[in-house]
Amino acid sequence: MIIHEEICVGCGRCQPYCPTGAIRYDGLKSRIEQDICYECSTCLRAAHCPVDAIAESPNVYDYPRALRRYFSDPSATHAATGIQGRGTEESKTNDVTHRVGPGEVGVAIEIGRPTLGMSLLDIQRITRAIARAGVHKIEAHNPIHSMIANEATGELKPELLGERVLSAIIEIKVKRDELRGILRTLLEVAKEVDSVFCIDACTIVDQGLAIPEEVLDSIRAEGLTWRPNAKINMGLGRAWE
């Protein structure tokens, strides 16, 4: 995003809207720090600039900077997936797709969340660690997949490494008995990254929303706990195509 200096009246109204604090005064005018801006367009959509000084950068869709828009603007349709958002339908439609089956656990690494963002270099640290742990299949329908140069090593395309995204999701699937190992890997790589990520674990539940003990045991074994709130697929979907 950019602010037209000749139009800006320096009211500062837009500044608090930026999730990453990229809008600051430069003299008497607001200016967007281009290196920090994630191109999420929140300032344009929500700040209601009284003089319409905020605009899209002319190079917002140039590769590789376009990644910022695709991964950071929730209303942008990702070129790699054709859907709005960073991830796939994951657990949201699993009652219909059965993407994660019995005996498996879907693990999502929510990069840069909450509201911090992450450089592609840090994302590569995570993808490399996952690859070293023996997981070479990142969900193919996830936009991250299109950024990987080498699945065996977890290397990303080198031209992307200077970019940053507000959020992204790495989605993988493991057998239940492999969950503990991948959690340990993630806790180790957490010490190397200069940002944050959240970990999700999704599993098919038993009757009465009973969470399989094998999954909970793996979580406990790595010293982790789970929040009392979760996302629950209510099992009301069906396929007809």
Next chain:
Amino acid sequence: MTHSLHREGSLESLAKDYVLFIYPARGFNYKGSAPKIRHNVELLYQAGPVNMIPTSLRRNMYSGVTNEEILESITVEGTRVYSVFNDREKLKQALALIKEADEGISIMVSGIIDDVRQIAAELGITPHMVNLSLGIHGRTDRLAPADIREFTTMCGHGVVSPHLVKDMIRRVKTGKISEWDGSVIMAEPCTCGIFNPYRSAELLREKLPLYTVDRW
């Protein structure tokens, strides 16, 4: 929207915060889904969500858009709907109506696991999958403070800025706007429509005494 399982706050506060998604599955039930999704949204209205956005019209309930405009927009196959309820009984009513209608579109609920388990049992619904939050890892020292995150994590994509939350605290504290108006302003950047302004207004009332302002 994956992030809705990471909403932060006390159990008492989260007990007034349930996210409900209506989510068709690409390649499995997209074709012919639009009228079914529209019907489900009509049922949601009967239960009274406190915020909602369909992907066919990325404007929330407080943007001036009417319920009719929202319904009329749902003509695109595969439209997804994101909503939030501030009351357990309203969520239960919505689920009961959706179950009875049996349109076959996937329904997700983000909320306190024990409450959702109980509601499902009362309605005879058999949940299929749980997505657990195993916390935030890495440079957690760089995060906004926990009480600010209670607001920011109500947006799935992280576009409700911690700076905006602090600005609203300042503006409410100095009497420039009400808790409700501040909450509606904070809800606007969230294009997933799951920012709960009722909960936000309560949080503002609760947290205002903890803050002082350095400018009027």
